[in-house]
Amino acid sequence: MKLALVISTSDAAFDALAFKGDLENGVRMAKEIGYDAVEIAVRDPKTVNVTDIRKLLDELNMSVSAIGTGQGYLAEGLNMVDESDEIQNKTMQRLRDHVDFASEFGAMVIIGFIRGTAKGRSRKEVEDIFVKNLTNLADYAAGKNVKIVVEPLNRYETDFINTLSEAERIIERVGAGNVGILADTFHMNIEEVDICEELMRIKDKLYHFHVADSNRWAPGAGHLDFKPIIETLRKAGYKDYIAVECLPLPGGARESAELAFRTMKDLLSELPS
Numbered sequence: 048m049k050l051a052l053v054i055s056t057s058d059a060a061f062d063a064l065a066f067k068g069d070l071e072n073g074v075r076m077a078k079e080i081g082y083d084a085v086e087i088a089v090r091d092p093k094t095v096n097v098t099d100i101r102k103l104l105d106e107l108n109m110s111v112s113a114i115g116t117g118q119g120y121l122a123e124g125l126n127m128v129d130e131s132d133e134i135q136n137k138t139m140q141r142l143r144d145h146v147d148f149a150s151e152f153g154a155m156v157i158i159g160f161i162r163g164t165a166k167g168r169s170r171k172e173v174e175d176i177f178v179k180n181l182t183n184l185a186d187y188a189a190g191k192n193v194k195i196v197v198e199p200l201n202r203y204e205t206d207f208i209n210t211l212s213e214a215e216r217i218i219e220r221v222g223a224g225n226v227g228i229l230a231d232t233f234h235m236n237i238e239e240v241d242i243c244e245e246l247m248r249i250k251d252k253l254y255h256f257h258v259a260d261s262n263r264w265a266p267g268a269g270h271l272d273f274k275p276i277i278e279t280l281r282k283a284g285y286k287d288y289i290a291v292e293c294l295p296l297p298g299g300a301r302e303s304a305e306l307a308f309r310t311m312k313d314l315l316s317e318l319p320s
Contacts, residue, residue, distance in 0.1 A: 048280065050311055051112040051290040052077040052304055053257075055088035056095055070095075071103055076301060078107045080308050086290045088115030090122055091141065092148035101151065111152035112288040113196065113229075113255055116145050117160035126163025128176045128207070135180065142184055150191040155255055157229055159198040165207045173207055178220045185223035196229035196255045201237040210238050211245045218252055227254030231292070233263050236271055243279040250283035258311065259293035265303040267310035268296065277314045 054073030070087070077085050089095055092114075104111065119125040125138040138161065149156045158181070165173045181195070188195050197214045208214050214228045228249055235242045246253065260269025280289075291307040298306075 048277075048286060048315060049083035049112075049288050050081075050308060050315075051084040051086050051110075051288045052080070052082045052307075053086040053088060053115065053290055053292040055115070055118070056090065070100070074103055074107060074109060076304065078109055080301075080305055081312070082109075082291075082304075082308060084110035084112045084288060084290075086113045086115060086288075086292070087111060087154075088118055089145065089148065090118035092144045095148070097148065097151050104152070111149075111154040112290055113155040113157050114145055114149045114152075115157050115159070116142060117157075120160040120163070126161055127158070127180045128163040128165075128173050130166075130168075135176075139180055139184065143187055146184070146188045146191050146193050146195075149193050155194045155196050155229075156188065157196055157198055157255070159200060159229075160205070162197070162205075162207065164205050170207075174217060174220075177207075178217060181217070181226065182221050182223065185221055185226045189223065189225050193225065194254055195223075195226045197226070198229040198231060198257070199234055199238065200231075201234045203237070204234075209234075211235070211249050215249050215252060227252045229255040229257060231257035231259070232266075232271060232273070232276060233257070233259040233261070233293075236261050243275055246276070246279050247283055250285070253283065253285055255287060256280065256285065256289050257292045258289055258307070259291070262296075263294050264296040265293045265307040265310070266291070267306050268303075273310065273314055274317075277311075278318060281318055 119141050129135050145156050199208050199214045202209050218226050239245045258266050260266050261271045262269040295303050
């Protein structure tokens with residue numbers, strides 16, 4: 048397992064990022080600390096210079112683990128299940144742009160906030176819309192050799208897809224091999240009865256992993272016990288990235304990113320290979 052740090056372009060509206068703003072400084076900071084990769088939160092990929100990013104990554108020998116899409120929802124209200132067909136269509140075009148962007152770096156595309164909310168509609172109605180749009184996106188992404196990951200978010204942030212089992216059911220309906228689950232320790236700490244048990248149960252669809260502590264600070268600054276979680280990932284055969292997505296706490300962007308790196312690196316080094 049390798050470590051990644053979630054960073055963003057300058058238009059980030061999401062607070063739970065250890066570093067947001069200047070993309071180049073974020074990538075350089077991650078490299079200096081020791082991270083293997085970055086995960087980039089991008090509102091609109093068409094506003095980002097792919098050539099410059101690739102040059103920077105090549106210079107630093109850094110990879111991109113995944114592309115975050117939630118800024119489109121937070122800043123513009125784009126979402127996949129909106130009652131307006133026009134907004135749905137705009138959202139799907141934006142997500143295809145994200146897929147194109149991700150394909151440049153061999154990265155996954157995350158479906159988090161941008162899936163939208165039920166807003167009082169029946170779960171079946173909203174789920175049917177989401178499955179239709181996710182299926183179409185998966186077909187497009189398959190042609191670009193890009194994986195899509197659905198991230199369950201806690202009940203205080205959305206009323207649609209809160210648990211790993213809910214994400215699993217939807218992914219089974221889509222039935223595409225390039226669609227999997229992104230599990231996040233912060234959200235699981237709120238929603239799951241037994242984090243380790245659920246991770247083992249959905250292990251075949253676990254494509255990506257986020258870490259933040261119980262308070263959404265850097266791992267090591269809250270009360271989550273990460274050792275059994277990392278042990279479970281190893282038992283489950285998970286070999287991909289563990290991406291740090293936390294508030295810039297304690298102490299700001301660099302201090303929180305350093306604490307998270309030390310906490311995760313120490314755990315990974317303690318466990319048998």
